[in-house]
Amino acid sequence: MGALRAWLLGIVLTAFAGGLARQLTPQGREQAMVRLVGGLLLTLAILQPLSRMEWQGPALEAASFRAQSGEQADLYRKNQTESLRAIIEEKTGAYIWDKANRLGLDCTVSVTAAAGESGIPLPDTVTIWGGYSEALAVCIEEEVGIPAEKQFWLEEKAWTETKES
Numbered sequence: 001m002g003a004l005r006a007w008l009l010g011i012v013l014t015a016f017a018g019g020l021a022r023q024l025t026p027q028g029r030e031q032a033m034v035r036l037v038g039g040l041l042l043t044l045a046i047l048q049p050l051s052r053m054e055w056q057g058p059a060l061e062a063a064s065f066r067a068q069s070g071e072q073a074d075l076y077r078k079n080q081t082e083s084l085r086a087i088i089e090e091k092t093g094a095y096i097w098d099k100a101n102r103l104g105l106d107c108t109v110s111v112t113a114a115a116g117e118s119g120i121p122l123p124d125t126v127t128i129w130g131g132y133s134e135a136l137a138v139c140i141e142e143e144v145g146i147p148a149e150k151q152f153w154l155e156e157k158a159w160t161e162t163k164e165s
Helices: 002-024 029-052 058-102 134-144
Strands: 108-115 121-129 151-154
Touching (some): 002 029, 058 108, 058 121, 121 134, 134 151
Parallel strands (some): 121 151
């Protein structure tokens, strides 16, 4: 209760000093200036407890919550995009491998996706370990949308080794 009493006493003394200064000042601009200064000092005396307040309440907790939820949303979007990219790479690779298998080709396929204009991952490049096939290359370009310059064909060579006795 001592802090409340000191605050109220400060307000009363500030109001009293302002009123006394106004009475002692001659009429005109000087009295208007004293009235303005007295009003400002009274306002400061009234608002003085706000300077000692601990500003860790619901408002700061809400701001912290908003910041954390924003970070969580960004992390969720990033994880979602990465998961979608992995699925697109896997499914597109399986689709190309299936087309190659139907053409009678024995190969291994690896697809890499990159973010498109809208930020959604799209098939970007394909690496194929196996013999080159014009039919498969055309299929990849027309059906999957990966142009010929982003198709990498790595032909495997059979190694034979002879041992000397």
